[in-house]
Amino acid sequence: MSPSAPVARTRRTRSAPRAAAFRPADLELAALARALGHPARVAILRMLATSGECICGGIVDRLPLAQPTVSQHLKVLKEADLIQGEVEGPRVCYCVKPETVNRLRTLLNEL
């Protein structure tokens, strides 16, 4: 055998694994679960749920993470629709979106 055969291994790209065939409910649950899949994001959600409606950048002070990192986690939660934020003067106020959290609970119960 030629030892230098290029072989041309065709490797599937990650975003198109084989057929992309997953149930919508599975995709939805996985996306929500993944958004919860980091202790900082769970901590943020708990903070927001506990301390009433919405807290602002005080979140940063209560997490062992730098401000950009927290901002990034907030973005993940926002993109999963688990929280929402509104500008309030110079600050931004975040609050949980209970309907999405409940949606997650429902999907988990239906599992």
Place this chain on the structure above:
Amino acid sequence: MSPSAPVARTRRTRSAPRAAAFRPADLELAALARALGHPARVAILRMLATSGECICGGIVDRLPLAQPTVSQHLKVLKEADLIQGEVEGPRVCYCVKPETVNRLRTLLNEL
């Protein structure tokens, strides 16, 4: 300003972010959520929960993924204690661990 200042950026290693201070419940919920954070793993859990107690490698046939990939996902679920597998002759039988799923539900409800 000197344009070639080396600056010597000290970057924190990923496994010791700043203080590693997260609530145990947050860590536990995040770990379980992360294990559910992939549609294939949700699909596997649903399969096991739906089709009675335990199915074996038929899982591979019902997923759009190669066998080693499925095996890897099974390992993730096993390590999260969400499923368990026992050897049955030449095959391996997996089943859901309902107590862990319920634990996840509880943690989510307490959020």
Place this chain on the structure above:
DNA sequence: ATCACTCATCGTATATTTACGATTTACGAT
């Protein structure tokens, strides 16, 4: 012992996630 089969593991390529300094953007106050 050999074969066929099932499943786990290894090696590795690629993609994504996580973290943070530096910078930018936006706002209110002066």
Place this chain on the structure above:
DNA sequence: ATCGTAAATCGTAAATATACGATGAGTGAT
């Protein structure tokens, strides 16, 4: 306009996750 504060974004380093071919380990049958 400038300043100070709050938060997002940029750029990037490092870690982790995902996928799969190749290989190994285990079993039952021949």
